[in-house]
Amino acid sequence: xxxxxxxxxxxxxxxxxxxxxxxxxxxxxxxxxxxxxxxxxxxxxxxxxxxxxxxxxxxxxxxxxxxxxxxxxxxxxxxxxxxxxxxxxxxxxxxxxxxxxxxxxxxxxxxxxxxxxxxxxxxxxxxxxxxx
Numbered sequence: 629x630x631x632x633x634x635x636x637x638x639x640x641x642x643x644x645x646x647x648x649x650x651x652x653x654x655x656x657x658x659x660x661x662x663x664x665x666x667x668x669x670x671x672x673x674x675x676x677x678x679x680x681x682x683x684x685x686x687x688x689x690x691x692x693x694x695x696x697x698x699x700x701x702x703x704x705x706x707x708x709x710x711x712x713x714x715x716x717x718x719x720x721x722x723x724x725x726x727x728x729x730x731x732x733x734x735x736x737x738x739x740x741x742x743x744x745x746x747x748x749x750x751x752x753x754x755x756x757x758x759x760x
Contacts, residue, residue: 637645662668674681
């Protein structure tokens with residue numbers, strides 16, 4: 629059977645002690661919940677002292693903006709007179725002009741080739757403009 633404890637308290641005293649212990653535990657648990665409620669603490673702090681929070685938010689915004697909009701440094705060599713730059717620009721202009729002329733001349737052949745290869749995928753009766 630059950631062993632008797634060495635405690636000589638009456639049943640009512642034990643119940644009162646248990647009740648007090650439960651109240652103490654619930655009080656302590658409530659305090660722990662209050663301490664762990666970080667969003668509530670932050671809101672309370674903002675209400676009590678809004679100026680440091682506003683200054684901090686502005687500082688963080690400026691820092692993030694400074695990091696994001698940081699510009700790349702461009703170093704210009706003044707010693708060079710620009711002879712290579714002019715010739716490179718001239719070559720690029722010539723190549724772009726030649727490419728444009730070639731594209732104009734080759735467009736009908738490319739359109740015909742695409743129509744032959746992929747014409748069976750498109751519907752035969754088109755009411756839209758002819759060609760591409």
